[in-house]
Amino acid sequence: MQQIINFIIRNKNFLLFLLLFFVSIVFTIQSHSYHKSKFINSANFLSGGIYNSVNNISDYFNLKTQNQLLSEENNRLRALLFNSNINIDSTFTDTLSFGKSYKFYTANIIKNSYSLTDNILLINRGKKDSIKQDFGVITTQGIVGIIDKSSTRYSTVISILNTTSSISAGLKRTIHFGSLEWDGKDPQIIQLIDVPINANVKEGDTIVTSGQSSIFPKGIPIGTVLDFKNDIAENFYEINVKLFNDMTNLEHVYVIENMHREEINNLLNE
Amino acid sequence: MNNSVSGNIIRFLALVLVQVLIFNHVNFLGYINPYIYILFIAFFPVKNNRAILIFLSFLIGLSIDMFLDSGGIHAAASVFVAYIRPVILKPSFGTMYEHQSVRFSAIDFGSKVTYIAFLVFVHHFVLFSLEIFSITKILLILQKTLFSSIFTILLSVIISVIFSRDTK
Incomplete structure (x- = not known):
């Protein structure tokens, strides 16, 4: 017993190193498997909050290009709306979701990343806005990724620029x-x-x-x-x-919820 | 003692924030980012407890990982570098290290650069090996290690010159 304690005291630096290195490797391996990263992600109060407040400032730098993109999309949708014979009545709002199979939420990217091999983004919507795992994320031009982890106010998105995404x-x-x-x-x-x-x-x-x-x-x-x-x-x-998307310059995105997802998954898992 | 503790805490927080808010958005030529938070490990006082250094390196790496969603790659690389730091200190500073009298504010420029260069190369190699995590992409690992290291070494030397206390 005495010898074991002596051994531990003598090699405490090495043992501490081994322990911490092992913990980091476990985190790394988890992050390389799809939907497995449990503890360390940026969708928490601290890092989400810091990214959000910094993004409030850096938003202004590409306000012009983002406005351009949004007005182009408005233009396209307006053309679509007025050229098809859909009855537009703004006084009537359908609060029920009958017949709708997809629901859209708007969100902002507050942390973009594209230079790594496993890129993960952060958006400023979370469980509070009923964002859950496996919702799709798109922009006006194309797809961005899939929601991974959600906290109360923030969610991480597995970018399509991620070697684990498929x-x-x-x-x-x-x-x-x-x-x-x-x-x-x-x-x-x-x-x-x-x-x-x-x-x-x-x-x-x-x-x-x-x-x-x-x-x-x-x-x-x-x-x-x-x-x-x-x-x-x-x-x-x-x-x-x-x-189509310029993944290096993302700001406004849409999160897609498939209302029939659970039903489909239940059927597939049977 | 209190002064050096608070100094280290401020350095820790400042380096994490500067790293995640500024230096991760450089993306020079598309993918080259400097990782200057390694300065915390490089300039941690030599005579302090090694166990504390290893633990603090783990913490700084993990904080960076939290912000970058990178699992544990920064933590692993930092812990590794913190553990093998004495091996790098010895050839860089020679007898000064053996007498336990290395003071980072009072070393000459040449040995400072070699010391930082060694540390950064080892750190970046572990970092990118774990990030890419595939032996078949060894060329990509070496390429990223080389380019990012050059960038980090340049910036680290500049920062350490600007913020060094005594002017010789």
């Missing part, structure tokens, strides 16, 4: 689909893999979400085909997709 997407022209992954290199270019060889891909084709998952609705734009090649087995395409 989203079902396909060609707009045909119905063939594959999964969208990132190789960790260029923040403008993302990879679409496992597209069947008979899909007849052409350069410049538009890639949209496939609607196969319960997260994103069908047809949300992602990007265009930059180039493509067959994989080793020559049964599938590997496509480089140029994103």
